[in-house]
Amino acid sequence: MSTKDKATVGEDQHGIESEDTETVGKPLLAAEKSRMTCRNVFVYYGEKMAIDNISLDIGKNEVLSMIGPSGCGKSTFLRCLNRMNDTIDICRVDGDIKLDNQDIYDQKLDVVPLRARVGMVFQKPNPFPKSIYDNIAYGPRIHGMVDSKTDTDEVVETSLKRAGLWEEVKDRLDAPGTGLSGGQQQRLCIARAIAVNPEVILMDEPCSALDPIATAKIEELIDELREEFTIAIVTHSMQQAARVSQRTAYFHMGKLIEVGKTNKIFTMPSHQLTEDYITGRFG
Amino acid sequence: MSNKQDRKSVAAAVEKGLARRKAKEKRFQRAGLAAVITALMMLAVLLISIVSTGMPAFTQTALKLDFHYDESLLPAGQTLNEETIRAMDFHGLVKKTLREKFPQVKKRKDKKALYKMVSNGTPYILRDMLMEDHALLGQIKSIWVLADDEVDSIFKGSKTIADSRLTEAQYGWVTQLVAEERVMTRFNWTFFQNGDSREPEQSGIRGAIMGSLFVIIVTLALSFPMGVAAAIYLEEFARPGRLNDLIEININNLAAVPSIVFGLLGLAVYINFMGMPRSAPLVAGLVLTLMTLPTIIIASRAALKSVPPSIREAALGMGASKMQMVFHHVLPLAMPGMLTGSIIGMAQALGETAPLLMIGMIAFIVDIPQGLLDPATVLPVQIYLWADVPEAAFRERTAAAIMVLLAFLVVMNLLAVWLRKKFEKRW
Ligand SMILES: Nc1ncnc2c1ncn2[C@@H]1O[C@H](COP(=O)(O)OP(=O)(O)O)[C@@H](O)[C@H]1O
Ligand SMILES: [Mg+2]
Numbered sequence: 001m002s003t004k005d006k007a008t009v010g011e012d013q014h015g016i017e018s019e020d021t022e023t024v025g026k027p028l029l030a031a032e033k034s035r036m037t038c039r040n041v042f043v044y045y046g047e048k049m050a051i052d053n054i055s056l057d058i059g060k061n062e063v064l065s066m067i068g069p070s071g072c073g074k075s076t077f078l079r080c081l082n083r084m085n086d087t088i089d090i091c092r093v094d095g096d097i098k099l100d101n102q103d104i105y106d107q108k109l110d111v112v113p114l115r116a117r118v119g120m121v122f123q124k125p126n127p128f129p130k131s132i133y134d135n136i137a138y139g140p141r142i143h144g145m146v147d148s149k150t151d152t153d154e155v156v157e158t159s160l161k162r163a164g165l166w167e168e169v170k171d172r173l174d175a176p177g178t179g180l181s182g183g184q185q186q187r188l189c190i191a192r193a194i195a196v197n198p199e200v201i202l203m204d205e206p207c208s209a210l211d212p213i214a215t216a217k218i219e220e221l222i223d224e225l226r227e228e229f230t231i232a233i234v235t236h237s238m239q240q241a242a243r244v245s246q247r248t249a250y251f252h253m254g255k256l257i258e259v260g261k262t263n264k265i266f267t268m269p270s271h272q273l274t275e276d277y278i279t280g281r282f283g
Numbered sequence: 284m285s286n287k288q289d290r291k292s293v294a295a296a297v298e299k300g301l302a303r304r305k306a307k308e309k310r311f312q313r314a315g316l317a318a319v320i321t322a323l324m325m326l327a328v329l330l331i332s333i334v335s336t337g338m339p340a341f342t343q344t345a346l347k348l349d350f351h352y353d354e355s356l357l358p359a360g361q362t363l364n365e366e367t368i369r370a371m372d373f374h375g376l377v378k379k380t381l382r383e384k385f386p387q388v389k390k391r392k393d394k395k396a397l398y399k400m401v402s403n404g405t406p407y408i409l410r411d412m413l414m415e416d417h418a419l420l421g422q423i424k425s426i427w428v429l430a431d432d433e434v435d436s437i438f439k440g441s442k443t444i445a446d447s448r449l450t451e452a453q454y455g456w457v458t459q460l461v462a463e464e465r466v467m468t469r470f471n472w473t474f475f476q477n478g479d480s481r482e483p484e485q486s487g488i489r490g491a492i493m494g495s496l497f498v499i500i501v502t503l504a505l506s507f508p509m510g511v512a513a514a515i516y517l518e519e520f521a522r523p524g525r526l527n528d529l530i531e532i533n534i535n536n537l538a539a540v541p542s543i544v545f546g547l548l549g550l551a552v553y554i555n556f557m558g559m560p561r562s563a564p565l566v567a568g569l570v571l572t573l574m575t576l577p578t579i580i581i582a583s584r585a586a587l588k589s590v591p592p593s594i595r596e597a598a599l600g601m602g603a604s605k606m607q608m609v610f611h612h613v614l615p616l617a618m619p620g621m622l623t624g625s626i627i628g629m630a631q632a633l634g635e636t637a638p639l640l641m642i643g644m645i646a647f648i649v650d651i652p653q654g655l656l657d658p659a660t661v662l663p664v665q666i667y668l669w670a671d672v673p674e675a676a677f678r679e680r681t682a683a684a685i686m687v688l689l690a691f692l693v694v695m696n697l698l699a700v701w702l703r704k705k706f707e708k709r710w
């Protein structure tokens with residue numbers, strides 16, 4: 001039975017049968033190309049399974065976007081990549097996730113350096129209620145990357161410049177970060193994340209709380225950052241996924257349905273569910 | 284029925300309902316306002332009654348008398364030193380001075396009444412003055428001494444002659460002194476300088492204020508760090524589970540335990556078992572720490588809970604350890620709430636009487652405490668003690684002490700507001 005037939009059984013029913021769990025497309029990359037590798041990842045919230053056997057690679061210097069209807073587990077999966085799920089007591093992660101061939105769920109590995117290597121930008125801009133300067137300087141300080149005021153000044157300046165925020169805030173570095181506009185706050189959060197020079201940046205719907213102009217700025221920024229960082233971005237906007245990413249992964253009810261080159265996914269999806277989603281039939 | 288009609292009837296129904304809803308709202312608002320006004324009025328009555336009773340206690344009548352430090356006070360052949368001064372008969376000096384001032388008084392009974400005109404602390408004041416300045420011996424010195432509380436009451440108008448215990452003769456003498464401009468009503472410094480006393484005109488609240496201060500210092504020094512640490516542990520680090528629930532329930536229950544129970548506990552544990560001294564501010568502080576801990580823990584946990592999770596995520600996402608997250612980000616944001624809770628706890632402790640009665644703070648203590656182990660009393664207990672004494676002058680002092688206590692509480696609450704404003708940050 002083809003997937004097409006099944007999906008037409010009922011327009012509202014988008015459940016997937018067991019034989020469909022095989023991900024369509026190319027979730028895996030060649031070893032030398034990938035930054036993070038995930039194999040057979042399962043995530044449970046208590047008894048409830050939120051991620052069901054996902055294997056996916058994230059390449060070096062690529063932007064991977066993750067799309068899918070809400071509640072399908074995009075955030076959950078993203079938060080596995082820097083072990084933010086550790087903070088949720090009932091959450092349990094199974095499987096094998098590696099960063100540069102190092103198991104990040106290794107008992108001996110400390111999450112602190114991991115999170116310095118895998119930074120995160122959240123859905124709602126969440127600058128610390130401190131000055132702009134201190135927001136950026138916080139990461140380098142706690143990780144011992146800066147010794148002197150001049151070091152710190154330099155890191156703050158370069159980070160803000162890389163995040164395209166320097167010109168707007170250079171005269172008021174002592175002003176509270178929470179006093180900026182939403183878009184500026186989000187760029188401040190990005191600057192804060194890149195201040196510790198991570199290898200991977202995870203972004204969970206970074207533009208969902210922003211207006212179109214601020215969104216455009218962030219998208220532009222993501223494109224620039226790709227040169228230095230690997231970026232995994234969750235988004236509910238397909239246009240955004242199409243604009244910023246090279247590869248796109250489509251999630252559905254905890255399963256990874258399809259992965260492929262972004263333009264292929266949006267023009268010629270192979271799986272019925274993907275097609276239904278990108279043509280706006282649900283989600 | 285057409286659609287149009289239908290809509291009209293719906294609109295009419297809504298209209299009708301709206302009027303009812305508005306009336307309901309009005310009624311509710313009025314009831315609320317009435318409640319507020321009633322509460323305010325009661326508060327006003329209370330304050331007015333306290334202030335009007337207590338005000339006279341802040342002034343004090345003094346009489347000017349010329350005391351002759353006669354050389355004969357010093358037995359022949361002795362030198363003037365502390366010991367010999369202590370042996371001198373200053374009571375006699377006061378009596379003699381009064382007799383000389385009013386030579387017309389002859390009868391024994393009248394003389395007795397005459398001696399009662401000045402505070403019977405006067406001899407000690409004379410003694411202390413001579414101790415300080417030995418050159419006074421042989422001189423005549425005009426000194427303002429405190430009037431007896433009955434005389435004082437007359438001058439402050441808190442009693443009329445009719446209901447005063449002053450006799451006609453005594454009143455006559457007072458009038459004579461007034462005519463000679465030897466009577467003055469001045470601010471009652473004694474009230475703020477002395478400890479408790481059996482004599483109203485000599486009694487003050489210095490001892491109680493110092494006692495309260497020591498007690499509050501002990502309480503604050505112990506309960507704030509302990510309460511905050513406990514709250515941080517329970518809120519941020521403890522694994523949720525049965526044990527945690529049990530602790531939480533117990534803390535909430537402790538907050539509701541009548542305070543006298545803590546007093547009994549303090550008596551049993553600190554005094555009887557550990558052998559600490561009775562009436563000591565240290566013990567009182569320990570007891571009140573037990574009492575305020577739950578309040579502080581509950582307030583601090585609420586403050587920690589109210590810190591938005593996004594800040595925690597931001598910190599953890601930057602690679603901060605849990606400890607760094609708590610101390611760099613969560614705690615500063617929770618601080619205003621914690622401080623407010625703690626100050627409210629302290630204010631409660633400051634006004635607490637019952638548990639302190641159990642640990643011996645009710646004793647009559649004249650000396651002003653100098654340290655944490657000296658016997659002491661505290662403001663509310665002092666109020667309780669004075670409220671029991673029949674003399675009118677003590678009734679005034681009770682109200683005055685209440686005013687002082689209220690002033691302390693107001694200051695503490697203002698401090699809480701100020702701290703809140705100072706530390707509060709937007710996010
Ligand atoms: N903290 C949590 N506790 C329990 N269940 C959760 C939690 N977070 C997410 N879930 C569940 O996991 C599933 C995936 O959620 P999520 O990853 O947030 O989806 P998405 O980001 O794709 O909208 C949902 O069914 C959600 O209800
Ligand atoms: Mg999400």
